[in-house]
Amino acid sequence: MPALNPHISVDCVILGFDSKELKVLLIEREHINGVSPEGHKLKLPGSLIYKNEDLDKSAYRTLFELTGLRDIFLKQFAVFGNPNRLSPQEDLDWLRKTTNNYQIDRVVTIAYYSLIKLTESNRTPKTIWYPVKNLPDLIFDHNQIIKKALEILRNEIRSKPLCFELLPKKFTIRQMHDVYEAILDESFDSRNFRKKLKPLKFLVPLQEKEKGVNHKPAQLYRFDRKLYFKYNKKRNGFIL
Amino acid sequence: MPALNPHISVDCVILGFDSKELKVLLIEREHINGVSPEGHKLKLPGSLIYKNEDLDKSAYRTLFELTGLRDIFLKQFAVFGNPNRLSPQEDLDWLRKTTNNYQIDRVVTIAYYSLIKLTESNRTPKTIWYPVKNLPDLIFDHNQIIKKALEILRNEIRSKPLCFELLPKKFTIRQMHDVYEAILDESFDSRNFRKKLKPLKFLVPLQEKEKGVNHKPAQLYRFDRKLYFKYNKKRNGFIL
DNA sequence: ATGCTTAATGTGATATTTACGCTAAGAGAA
């Protein structure tokens, strides 16, 4: 195993949508190196980077090692570098134990976020999915990191094609509608919502309809990433 | 002098507006510790942080030490952590010389930007103000850092009250107009521009007009930060 | 007074937003 850089870490805020509400991926701090901690606190998946590791790579690696998740996009969104962020003392003690060859004084963490759809395959044994409303007290400044991630997500999703990360390949307008309402915590008139989507050429209707519902089946669409980039070069986005 | 953290640095992209065009603050790399370099490359003001220093504090300190500038807002906007960013070798050699007690392998830098009005008092002996169009080759990945800063600035200035950082306390609509045209590199119809500003209650007209111009003097306004936050809580911004 | 320059308001055509009403299509119950 390569040497760790004792000053820099990555943390991942993985937000999952189970077609109802937004949840965040947490893990138990026990899970690092099997060292048993004093409490039962939860934390974001994250860890120190290796000495010569690219930051993005480190985030992907860490996420995979701690949760088994891979092939999801991760976006760097902020840095947390307050010299006192590794508090309370109890949390710092735990960190020192789990990395006992290194002298840990202060760690600057690069935070990443991602959005995924919550399916059975995401619910690996190590993962705990917690609704973002009413989170428990997490280790270090992880509550604050999640808060910031949500702020940024809510801004970005209005003008960037993030919602398609949360939807199946084939989706209905209704599903898009639900995604926006859940994330922005705001309600939209479904008729006007549809009207806004009408002109978006990158929403391609399929020759296929919803099945197995006890009401009028909805048209299925797919997101065409190429068309998106073609039509959205300038102002870089649509606005909801 | 406190010990440096050899893994983490801050860099500041200070953008200055001289009522005509946008310039960026550069310094000569000679200026650190008086070590003379092989070339004459320019760089952004920035340096390694101290072991136990807050990141934001470090950015303010560095900027002051290298340029004499203080009391300007600085905003963290990105992190650059590619393991190869300290290239070419010549640049890395220079860095090692200027910090000769430390083993420098790879440095993650936290980048900050700011916007100020370019006045005589900003033009200290150490500062070089370079138009952002057509920059020379800078040290390390500093060209890339500036590019990213501009991208983010152009996005943010549309919906956040950044332009007031560039304007005097008392300003005219015309001056605001010029700021937006210079930064976004786009022209706006002055009549429609005014119309957009009309409903903004945080632009407070003063009992005072422009003086000493050989044409109709314009109304002076001030920016009321309190009113801004009061009326812009929700969607957090106006859109230009 | 005359002209020069920029300030500031106005107007009408066109597009977008908003708040609704209404019909359509399928499933399941009676």
Added chain:
DNA sequence: TTCTCTTAGCGTAAATATCACATTAAGCAT
């Protein structure tokens, strides 16, 4: 079959915002 329930999906009218352009106003210089 027909009725009912549920969500899909289209339409319409009023209010708002956008865009391209014209005109008048206020000061200085001559």
